[in-house]
Amino acid sequence: xxxxxxxxxxxxxxxxxxxxxxxxxxxxxxxxxxxxxxxxxxxxxxxxxxxxxxxxxxxxxxxxxxxxxxxxxxxxxxxxxxxxxxxxxxxxxxxxxxxxxxxxxxxxxxxxxxxxxxxxxxxxxxxxxxxxxxxxxxxxxxxxxxxxxxxxxxxxxxxxxxxxxxxxxxxxxxxxxxxxxxxxxxxxxxxxxxxxxxxxxxxxxxxxxxx
Numbered sequence: 001x002x003x004x005x006x007x008x009x010x011x012x013x014x015x016x017x018x019x020x021x022x023x024x025x026x027x028x029x030x031x032x033x034x035x036x037x038x039x040x041x042x043x044x045x046x047x048x049x050x051x052x053x054x055x056x057x058x059x060x061x062x063x064x065x066x067x068x069x070x071x072x073x074x075x076x077x078x079x080x081x082x083x084x085x086x087x088x089x090x091x092x093x094x095x096x097x098x099x100x101x102x103x104x105x106x107x108x109x110x111x112x113x114x115x116x117x118x119x120x121x122x123x124x125x126x127x128x129x130x131x132x133x134x135x136x137x138x139x140x141x142x143x144x145x146x147x148x149x150x151x152x153x154x155x156x157x158x159x160x161x162x163x164x165x166x167x168x169x170x171x172x173x174x175x176x177x178x179x180x181x182x183x184x185x186x187x188x189x190x191x192x193x194x195x196x197x198x199x200x201x202x203x204x205x206x207x208x209x210x211x
Contacts, residue, residue: 001035001166002076006107011080014123018080018106025101028155031087033094033166037073040064063115067193081120082108083128088145088152089113091190092171094163096156098148112137113145115193135194142189150185153178 005023010016025031046057046069060077061069071077079087085108087095101107111120111133120133134140156179167175177183 003031008075017078021101026159028152028159029097030094030163033163035166039071041069081111083130085110091186093168096152098152138192145188
């Protein structure tokens with residue numbers, strides 16, 4: 001479920017539609033959370049579908065740590081990519097605003113932490129040399145994303161959280177403990193998935209928690 005203070009807008013001919021803030025969304029706010037209306041498709045299910053459905057899923061889904069394709073039911077599926085995204089996913093089934101998002105500003109994700117199956121060509125952006133999202137970006141950039149998330153969690157209890165009730169009950173105590181400074185945050189690397197068994201072994205050796 002996307003944050004209620006957002007709406008779908010046409011951005012440009014090149015980009016298409018995107019999700020835009022209608023009110024100020026401060027740093028540390030949950031901007032999206034996996035909910036009961038979102039659909040999870042196992043790889044075998046997708047493979048058995050007709051091409052018309054596969055194309056939709058490949059375009060609008062991300063992959064979870066188990067390799068399932070997740071299709072958001074609302075306009076969250078239209079959140080666009082940025083190498084300097086203002087939202088970052090966590091290991092707890094939701095995303096946080098890692099900086100203040102102002103009215104009229106797009107909500108963005110770095111597709112590098114969404115487990116894309118193939119390289120994804122992107123528009124050039126300032127302050128980065130990256131031009132492609134790669135399937136193994138999480139292995140290379142997780143420390144940078146973890147650092148931003150840890151900082152955002154410091155604001156978690158200071159801002160309104162309209163999506164707090166959507167957090168998976170299995171994670172609520174952990175999230176509260178992190179926000180209160182009682183427990184370390186689990187690395188975003190826990191979200192990593194790869195079809196390559198060798199890379200999965202690398203993942204197992206890299207998983208961290210951060211204070």
